[in-house]
Amino acid sequence: MCGITGYIGGREAYPIIINGLKRLEYRGYDSAGVMVFDGKEINLSKTKGKVSDLEKITENKNKEGGIGIGHTRWATHGVPNDENSHPHISNSGELVIVHNGIIENYATIKKELISRGYEFKSDTDTEVLINLIEEVKKNEDCKLGKAVQLALKNVVGAYAIAVFDKTNPDELIVARLGSPIAIGVGENNKEFFVASDASPFIEYSKNVIYLEDGELAIIKRNKGIKVRKINTDKEVDTKIQKLELSLDQIEKGGYDHFMIKEIHEQPKAIIDTYRGRILGNEGIIRMSGIDDNISHFTNANRIIIIACGTSWHAGLVGEYLLEELTRIPVEVEYASEFRYRNPIIKPNDVVIAISQSGETADTLAAIKLAKEKGAFVYGICNVVGSSIARETHAGSYTHAGPEIGVASTKAFTTQITVLSLIALKLAEAKNTMAKDDINKYLELMKQIPEQVENLLKIDSEVKEIADVYKNAKNCLFLGRGFNFPVALEGALKLKEISYIHAEGYPAAEMKHGPIALIDENMPVIVIATKRGHYEKVVSNIQEIKARSAKVIAIVTEGDTTIKEIADHIIEIPDTDEIFTPLLTTIPLQLLSYHIAVLLGKNVDQPRNLAKSVTVE
Ligand code: G6P
Numbered sequence: 001m002c003g004i005t006g007y008i009g010g011r012e013a014y015p016i017i018i019n020g021l022k023r024l025e026y027r028g029y030d031s032a033g034v035m036v037f038d039g040k041e042i043n044l045s046k047t048k049g050k051v052s053d054l055e056k057i058t059e060n061k062n063k064e065g066g067i068g069i070g071h072t073r074w075a076t077h078g079v080p081n082d083e084n085s086h087p088h089i090s091n092s093g094e095l096v097i098v099h100n101g102i103i104e105n106y107a108t109i110k111k112e113l114i115s116r117g118y119e120f121k122s123d124t125d126t127e128v129l130i131n132l133i134e135e136v137k138k139n140e141d142c143k144l145g146k147a148v149q150l151a152l153k154n155v156v157g158a159y160a161i162a163v164f165d166k167t168n169p170d171e172l173i174v175a176r177l178g179s180p181i182a183i184g185v186g187e188n189n190k191e192f193f194v195a196s197d198a199s200p201f202i203e204y205s206k207n208v209i210y211l212e213d214g215e216l217a218i219i220k221r222n223k224g225i226k227v228r229k230i231n232t233d234k235e236v237d238t239k240i241q242k243l244e245l246s247l248d249q250i251e252k253g254g255y256d257h258f259m260i261k262e263i264h265e266q267p268k269a270i271i272d273t274y275r276g277r278i279l280g281n282e283g284i285i286r287m288s289g290i291d292d293n294i295s296h297f298t299n300a301n302r303i304i305i306i307a308c309g310t311s312w313h314a315g316l317v318g319e320y321l322l323e324e325l326t327r328i329p330v331e332v333e334y335a336s337e338f339r340y341r342n343p344i345i346k347p348n349d350v351v352i353a354i355s356q357s358g359e360t361a362d363t364l365a366a367i368k369l370a371k372e373k374g375a376f377v378y379g380i381c382n383v384v385g386s387s388i389a390r391e392t393h394a395g396s397y398t399h400a401g402p403e404i405g406v407a408s409t410k411a412f413t414t415q416i417t418v419l420s421l422i423a424l425k426l427a428e429a430k431n432t433m434a435k436d437d438i439n440k441y442l443e444l445m446k447q448i449p450e451q452v453e454n455l456l457k458i459d460s461e462v463k464e465i466a467d468v469y470k471n472a473k474n475c476l477f478l479g480r481g482f483n484f485p486v487a488l489e490g491a492l493k494l495k496e497i498s499y500i501h502a503e504g505y506p507a508a509e510m511k512h513g514p515i516a517l518i519d520e521n522m523p524v525i526v527i528a529t530k531r532g533h534y535e536k537v538v539s540n541i542q543e544i545k546a547r548s549a550k551v552i553a554i555v556t557e558g559d560t561t562i563k564e565i566a567d568h569i570i571e572i573p574d575t576d577e578i579f580t581p582l583l584t585t586i587p588l589q590l591l592s593y594h595i596a597v598l599l600g601k602n603v604d605q606p607r608n609l610a611k612s613v614t615v616e
Helices: 013-027 051-058 106-115 125-140 144-153 258-264 266-274 294-298 309-326 361-372 387-391 410-430 435-469 481-498 507-512 534-545 561-565 581-598
Strands: 003-008 031-037 042-048 067-073 095-103 157-165 171-177 182-185 192-195 207-210 215-220 224-229 302-307 330-334 349-355 376-381 394-397 474-479 501-506 523-528 550-556 568-572
Touching: 003 013, 003 095, 003 157, 003 171, 013 031, 013 051, 013 067, 013 192, 031 051, 031 095, 042 051, 067 095, 067 157, 095 125, 106 125, 125 144, 125 157, 144 157, 144 171, 144 215, 171 192, 258 266, 258 581, 266 410, 266 435, 294 410, 302 309, 302 361, 309 330, 309 349, 309 410, 309 481, 349 361, 361 376, 361 387, 376 387, 376 410, 394 410, 410 435, 410 581, 435 550, 435 568, 435 581, 474 481, 474 507, 481 501, 481 523, 481 581, 501 507, 507 534, 523 534, 523 581, 534 550, 534 561, 550 561, 550 581, 568 581
Parallel strands: 302 330, 302 349, 349 376, 376 394, 474 501, 474 523, 523 550, 550 568
Antiparallel strands: 003 067, 003 192, 031 042, 031 067, 095 157, 157 171, 171 215, 182 192, 182 207, 215 224
């Protein structure tokens, strides 16, 4: 969480930092701040609220200077107010820092610094860190880079930081442990960009260095970058990577919100995800991460899927897919639970970690634990070069493109696409399915993008339904089998962006609790596809109607039975049950989106949430 940006070079730093912060707002948007140095003075502005609020308060201020740092915050220590906003400045007024992460032992360090006469204006761990750096710099009589390095050796926690020193204003120090940092390298080493991901600087530089955990970079104007290991002081040979990201990928492209743009991008995202992996018409699936490690999978006694949030829901669909097609037992775990419960990992267990951002702290920690216990760990990530992509033994990318709306949409459907490909590939390798059947499934998969495209045409129909139920206080989402995880995901989407309380449940479990809540004010969204235990779900709908609730049913096109009993029908195209989550999820995304828009909520930046959760 939190986004940091920085610039050092020949241009004005302020507009680069502000635009960069706007692109990083998905990481947190409780407060924002910027510091620029005009050659004489540090000009620092920060405020509770969004980057647009920050712009307002800087309107009449001096914003000149070719070096600066900025921050957009997701509060961890201290409420989101002006004082707790970053950047933080040291007691001498010379050092300035922005920080993404948590310093766990900040209280002890703070006590020690207070005893040495330091004063603190905020409740943050970050203000403690900048004063620790100041204290080290003073005591050791060293340059900023060394002081940061020594200070970080005393710190427990996670960080991505950028630090500026007024007494040496041609230099920025950045460092990371557990939180990401990308450094954009300008032409001839004349200018440099620092950010939590590469999106803030794509129009300026396609050359990027991703710092690894435990590394510190000294960035000098017109000179270059030196990267060292924080613990050993060893110099690191940095690799410059070429960015493939383009500006239009991270802009709204005529849509009102990123979320609706991303919902509409799903047909393309799904194609991009299976493109090059399904070869010709022979039904061959090529996934180099699996091909190169096939024995791990064919010998697997068990697959454990770890993830958080929406990715965890995709993992649940993966469980149904993998068990059905490969007969390998699968368990799906919240990464945050897995990492703290001394999990049993047996030889031949394979762990699959799923993460859109590739940065989720709990998932990352769970991967490290699984590796320590000897498991082979496979990653499914969207963000290329992300920490999880690098930490896993092998993996497959989803090719969804950048997902900016905080509520995940196209990441979910592309994760399911990758999991479907893996399941089919392993079914082929383990001979659990006839080749003809695999081919039939692959043909059905190739129809999905067009089916999603057609399904998206129901947008206005869904909007009308949204209008009817937008004032509901509670909502229930029910599904069975492959569509039980979709019910969970539908409920999550609604609560995330509209703040309506929603619960997802396996349809049959309704009788064991949620039915007590059902009355005429409770809309119930039921996924009732033709091949998914249809008769049973019809009975569930009858039970709901007998209690006067309103039913919105997601059915297979041509359904006549449910039409008679439900209040609203949304039809999805016919496909095999295993692929229905890729279709049934679309109307649920649209329903949440429209309800949130009708309620006037901030769809792309819902309160208290962040897209990339880099604290545990
Ligand atoms: C946050 C996001 C969710 C996401 C979850 C896991 O809560 O708001 O949309 O599903 O993190 O993130 P990951 O990047 O690991 O998929």
